[in-house]
Amino acid sequence: MHGRGQQGLNPETLKSEWLATLNRGTTTFGQSVPTDIDVAFPFYGDILDKxxxxxxxxxxxxxxxxxxxxxxxxxxxxxxxxxxxxxxxxxxxxxxxxxxxxxxxxxxxxxxxxxxxxxxxxxxxxxxxxxxxxxxxxxxxxxxTTRAGVRDEIDQIVAGKLTEQPTVVVSHSLGTVVAYSVLRTDRRSLRVPLFVTVGSPLAVRAVRDQFRPLRSPSSVDAWYNAFDTRDVVALYPLDADNFPVRPAIENNSTVRNHTENRHGIVGYLDNPDVAKRILNALGG
Structure with missing residues (x-):
């Protein structure tokens, strides 16, 4: 689930870049992303730009x-x-x-x-x-977060890519907000063994307050949140003080994002710990 600023880009190219970056992370511990999995990449960049x-x-x-x-x-x-x-x-x-x-x-x-x-x-x-x-x-x-028409159209795009098959959901930046919105409201019997959020602004009160009452999506078995403490939009962990839900979210604040603004997706997906959590959830 990508973040903002993707308008005009090719979704297939973006998906390939995400997978290549994740593979760089998995190679650090001698493994690779399975090739026999279905990967969906819901793209809302052009709609958001509109x-x-x-x-x-x-x-x-x-x-x-x-x-x-x-x-x-x-x-x-x-x-x-x-x-x-x-x-x-x-x-x-x-x-x-x-x-x-x-x-x-x-x-x-x-x-x-x-x-x-x-x-x-x-x-x-x-x-x-x-x-x-x-x-x-x-x-x-x-x-x-504040305009229902915007949220509804973007959520429909994302929900259209989700099925009731077990799905590991990986999201970044604004995409973490979109993913949370979709997962907490979808009425289908979704099965999400792992929900991954990286570079997430969800714990900032201005964002968090748009989703009262807070709750962990019932479809999610485990929620893993990774952030760089230098990433200014993700400075607040999704913990009991800033995002109190049950079961508690696992937070990883050890990522050192190597992109210029400490927020880029490639600086998260190639992190060995992030990659390992995703791969383990995929059965690797």
Whole structure:
């Protein structure tokens, strides 16, 4: 289950890249992905892109004045997301103040200059993801989680690739949010021996609160979550404090994602521990 930013790409090519990356991970312990398994790769990149253009929500760095009620709703969502990232990343109030400057306007989620200052502070003092990328990421997560029409169409694409055969679900970034949404609402007798989430923002309160009450999908036997502690959109583990569900989710915070922004899928799938968990669930 891919993340955002995949519009215009070939789903078959993406699937091949994911499998090749996973195989790199399995070769570190002398094994390979079985060739006799069916691999589905639900692709929603173009649909998500259609909606981002349709809604036309401006990025915070492009805002010059108060916008529509939808723009304000997004600004509040993004402010909450960015503030959660700032706190977890250890970025200080002083570092944000340095970006905000002497502006006398009250600091708050509807002050777009204040939100910009938080995002700039994350960009300058974080560990790889730049301001614009984080803005686009939060916009896409906002559209998916808060607009029922967007979520429904994307969920239908994903659900259409799921069957009642035992299925290991592997998801990344926004794809972890999509996968969770589908698995918790699908009424079929799905069987998921392992649900894998990597680089997931699900534990950020702005995202988590869209799925109240939280619960582990009944179809899932085990849930494994891996993240790099430098990946700014996945800084919060899916643990009892941040994502309390039963049975508890297994978290792996030891991944050192080698991609530039510490968030790329190739830096997760080729991790030996991640690859081993997936392979074991496949019966390898």
């Amino acid at each position: 909606y981002t253009q349709q809604f036309g929500i401006p990025l915070t760095s492009d805002v010059q004045a108060r916008g529509t009620p939808l723009d304000d709703e997004f600004l509040v969502f993004q402010a909450e997301f960015a503030e959660a990232v700032r706190q977890r990343a250890g970025i200080t109030d002083a570092q944000v103040d340095a970006e905000y400057g002497p502006d006398p306007a009250p600091r708050g989620p509807l002050n777009w200059k204040w939100v910009q200052a938080i995002l700039r502070a994350i960009d300058k003092n974080g560990s790889g993801m730049n301001q614009k990328t984080l803005e686009i990421f939060t916009r896409d997560v906002f559209l998916y």
